[in-house]
Amino acid sequence: MSALSRREFLATLSAAGIAPTAFAGGRGGERPGGGAGPAFLHGVASGDPLHDRVILWTRVTPKRLGDVVHGRWSVATDHKLRKVVRSGGFVTDVTRDFTVKIDAAGLKPDSVYYYRFETRGAESVVGRTRTLPLFFKKRWRMAFASCSNYPYGYFNAYGRIAARTDIDLVLHLGDYLYEYAQGEYANPALASLRDVVPSNEILSLTDYRLRHALYKSDPDLQELHRLQPFICVWDDHESANDAWRDGAENHDPENGEGEWVVRRRQAVRAYNEYMPIRSGHYFDDRIYRRFRIGNLADLIMLDTRLHGRDLQAAFKSGQSELPANDPTINDGARTLLGFDQEAWLERRLWESKMRGAQWRVLGQQVMMAQLSSTFGQSFINPDQWDGYRPARERLYRHLLDNDIANNVVLTGDIHSSWCSDLTLNPWDAAAYNPQTGAGVVGAEFVCPAVTSPGPVPDAAADTLAMQLRFVSPHMKYINLNRRGYGVLDLSHQAARCEIYHVATVDAKDERETLATVMVSEAGNNVVKSASEQAPSSPSAVNF
Structure with missing residues (x-):
């Protein structure tokens, strides 16, 4: 054969x-x-x-x-x-x-x-x-990964995480398949x-x-x-590309693909059957949940895809980049999480502060930091939180109004590496200071894809990353074309993110490089480059 x-x-x-x-x-x-x-x-x-x-x-x-x-x-x-x-x-x-x-x-x-x-x-x-x-x-040290496209390459990133002896668990942030x-x-x-x-x-x-x-x-x-x-959440490809509550970009009922509710139900069932997730039943589509890591952190996993997401603004307008004043992305009646999940998240964040946890870590799918090439005059990808601006502002206001600090957001989806400050308006110098951390509500660390290709061709990746850094004071690190994984190292003093890039996905290869180490210190959410070296290369677990 x-x-x-x-x-x-x-x-x-x-x-x-x-x-x-x-x-x-x-x-x-x-x-x-x-x-x-x-x-x-x-x-x-x-x-x-x-x-x-x-x-x-x-x-x-x-x-x-x-x-x-x-x-x-x-x-x-x-x-x-x-x-x-x-x-x-x-x-x-x-x-x-x-x-x-x-x-x-x-x-x-x-x-x-x-x-x-x-x-x-x-x-x-x-x-x-x-x-x-x-x-x-x-x-506590957690590896985090996303976007493992089987036909696009070998899962060398998984192999490198498996070889480590300094990891306590793995977060998979979606696009597992x-x-x-x-x-x-x-x-x-x-x-x-x-x-x-x-x-x-x-x-x-x-x-x-x-x-x-x-x-x-x-x-x-x-x-x-x-x-x-593993602690896992799905993104869109576990069901269909650019999924939302009632449909997906890659679902066409008029072309013989049937009703979305049926396809979604089958995808959810298979996910619950094949993934080591604690679900009430095989059709359980509520995957947002919380994990307590002693007094060190609360890990809060969100569903930005299937539970409550309204239709993406780009689908309604036919444009992939939208102006900042677009009425759809500024519509307060639209939600990314669903209003019930928003309320649940606010309660969990408040409870975390009241119980004295040092950190709140949100594991979720799509980039939360603003992504613009025009100093905030337009937004490049309305599938992200940029397409649901009032929903993001509601979250940030909850953190600010209740003095909930030491927040870290871990993200996948975009097939590239990003480390950013989270703030209401990164282009408002009176409200945000990228050096001192004034106006910062949290840090976001976005892991590269396991295999899926970057959002731009390799030849343009470095130049575009520099351009985005120039117009984005809140973005402290960007790499647009390398694959790999991240490691979040939590202590009571700091949240440290290590981004690792593998040498290739075109062949089995054990080489990897430490691309960057970024730190958010407790009491000051601003993201800074770490001066210390990364841990020495770990040996394999042997049993």
């Missing part, structure tokens, strides 16, 4: 719940005695840790579609699983695409654990996870090497399951999931 047809054939078998044992090997693929049995071909994962529990995930690939698979899970304090502290059984079948999610409770705070799944003589690999601290915490058909938004240099399954644009529940299964087959992503707990 060709590379594409063979991959699609195997993935189709896998998504259907049939073990392709005649074609694919792997640990756990054979029963004792030589009989073909179930396997754990998609690895293991953990996520949504709390101080006493964590979600454990896997997918069983059974021998037959009609199987009802019974198995067991166990959690231990050692990597050989000799000191088991929690265990239990599971049942899965075709109705959930043979995925397994366990909310493993009764664990100790701020502790590392190891876990494994077993069924019918097959064992999964051993995963590693950790719980959140409950009380005092001196330091992409919905496009084979050959669309793909790297032509990798044709037949990183092809997608199914080959069509994903629309149905089976399509979304197949695409998730393909991504979970990537060795770098599998290894990162095995070693670190």
Whole structure:
């Protein structure tokens, strides 16, 4: 078979719940005695840790579609699983695409654990996870990433995060997968090497399951999931490009793609099945939630896509860049989060201050800082918070009026690296001082894409970055064309962001460079360049 047809054939078998044992090997693929049995071909994962529990995930690939698979899970304090502290059984079948999610409770705070799944003589690999601290915490380090487009390149950024020993968890800020058909938004240099399954644009529940299964087959992503707990939110491509509450740019019901509400429901279900997220049920589309990292921080995850977003102004006007006085982007009745999520966020921010958390970290999808090439006279991308200016002002006013300081926003989506001050009007010298931090409500750190290409051609990237820096006093660092990931290092003294760029995504490559280190000091949200060197290159976790 060709590379594409063979991959699609195997993935189709896998998504259907049939073990392709005649074609694919792997640990756990054979029963004792030589009989073909179930396997754990998609690895293991953990996520949504709390101080006493964590979600454990896997997918069983059974021998037959009609199987009802019974198995067991166990959690231990050692990597050989000799000191088991929690265990239990599971049942899965075709109705959930043979995925397994366990909310493993009764664990100790701020502790590392190891876990494994077993069924019918097959064992999964051993995963590693950790719980959140409950009380005092001196330091916490989170990697954050987004925009991992499988056909555009190798997931070298995931591999570099997996090799680190200085990470406590991973935030994925959206575009975990992409919905496009084979050959669309793909790297032509990798044709037949990183092809997608199914080959069509994903629309149905089976399509979304197949695409998730393909991504979970990537060795770098599998290894990162095995070693670190994830906290995830979706952006648009987990459903369709430029999604909003009632539709998407890449959804055309008049061209046979059906009703948006149906497609959205299928995308949400597959996401909840395949991601280690704590959801109430498989159709649960409320993914905004909060995590407490001891007294150090509250991590507040937002949904800027599916929950409450109104139609983008660019879709209504047909323009990609809009003037600052455009009535749509200045309409106070429009919202990015939904008014219920806005109210929820305001309560969580106030509660965080009142309980004495040092930092408030917002994990969300689209750039919050103003992006303009004309000193604020127009805005380049109204899909971002710039397209919902009153909603952003309501958030900033809440922070200012209630004296809620030490705020950090972590963002993905834009396939590039940015470090910025957040302020009501960065071009108002009377209200904002980029040196002292006067007028600053928070710091925003935007991570580069894992693989997706930058927003401008490589040849123009450096020049445009300099031009944007010149007209944007609030933007302290910009890189428009490199891929990689970020690390947020929190202490009671400062929030430190490290941006790492990988050498290439066109081939498997372990090289990376530290692009910049930016710091926001406690009590002064202004973003400054750090003078200290980055931590030494970590060694791999070995077990």
